[in-house]
Amino acid sequence: MGAIESRLAAMGFTLPQPRKFPNPNRCGCVRVGNLLFVSGHGPHHPGMQIKEHGKLGQDMTVEEGYKAAQASALAILATVKAAAGDLDRVKRVVRLFGMVNSTPDFPDHPKVIDGASDLFYQLFGPEAGCHARSAVGMAGLPRGQAVEINGEFELRD
């Protein structure tokens, strides 16, 4: 197990299985040079006790949303590991696009997506883990999931 995955375990987290898609038209990420363009990932993590579906501002608290963003980050990491071979090959978390299933007047999208950003920051450290980000409110997400996050990662040469 690599250094980053050991740190993840020490933080108390596990990786889910990399997401499988119901249709071969798409996959978890595509690599171009050293850049990984990552699909939208929701909070699918059978090993975590989280509320996966819901709408912030309606039937889900910011704390529950934070956990859902955390689970989405772990789903992304499982995809990145499968593509890169080892999480130690991540040079930089480049950017996240954090989407929150939320009501028209919900104000706290950043506090929800911090569940992912805090995890990446703690895991990869203050340089490699600090990333560009948007955290915004969606009218809806697939099957009513609470959060979806996509983004870009840079790998080492």
Place this chain on the structure above:
Amino acid sequence: MGAIESRLAAMGFTLPQPRKFPNPNRCGCVRVGNLLFVSGHGPHHPGMQIKEHGKLGQDMTVEEGYKAAQASALAILATVKAAAGDLDRVKRVVRLFGMVNSTPDFPDHPKVIDGASDLFYQLFGPEAGCHARSAVGMAGLPRGQAVEINGEFELRD
């Protein structure tokens, strides 16, 4: 006509004219190295009998949305062809961001955006056509159009 465009014709599709913009401040895509960063494209295809405007979950079926995503994919291809000269120069469909104009409880964004993903997958084949993706619900889209898709494409050297 190149191999990919011949395959597109054999699949029964035609390309619309590349989208023209009402203001010169923007264009259909911008190339950086071998990467094309593509604008959001809606279902504008005069040659197709489709429902271009509507909101999924309200006044439009998943099947109509699928067709709108298909038309959006063809609009993207017209832009990519204009930029690359020939669709045979596409090395990889990298990633799509699929936006569905939909109600707060609509659950089937992936089934709608499959209209674009299936087309790209069948057209470019299982390696070059398989892409990263998000399929999510928007509060609204320009002029009430049903679907908008942007993304990244990789060209050959």
Place this chain on the structure above:
Amino acid sequence: MGAIESRLAAMGFTLPQPRKFPNPNRCGCVRVGNLLFVSGHGPHHPGMQIKEHGKLGQDMTVEEGYKAAQASALAILATVKAAAGDLDRVKRVVRLFGMVNSTPDFPDHPKVIDGASDLFYQLFGPEAGCHARSAVGMAGLPRGQAVEINGEFELRD
């Protein structure tokens, strides 16, 4: 002061301070090679008299939204300047993702985001300033802000 920033001043605009984030997990942009991946920026510009918060189609006019997009563009430029050292190092405005806090039936997202696109086009000129773009409607944005824009910029070697 560089040529681009002089032109910006001649256009009657000033740059705000680069945005500071409440949490070190994120930053205004991340550079990979010559590409800047830019965070979502809202209309935070203390030097401008604008309506920063509101929902298009409900309590904000297109003209007010246009000004908010303009302020968001200036916030992006402050981030890009801080990262690149000088705005003259921008080779190309590559792509904007323009998000409008709006009601389900608001139709004019492009007219709002033109506030940013027109500014970039006039500032960088018809080649470097013409960019790919999406302009779409969000269910909500952080703290009720009216507009948020992210994107990609290319720097010179």
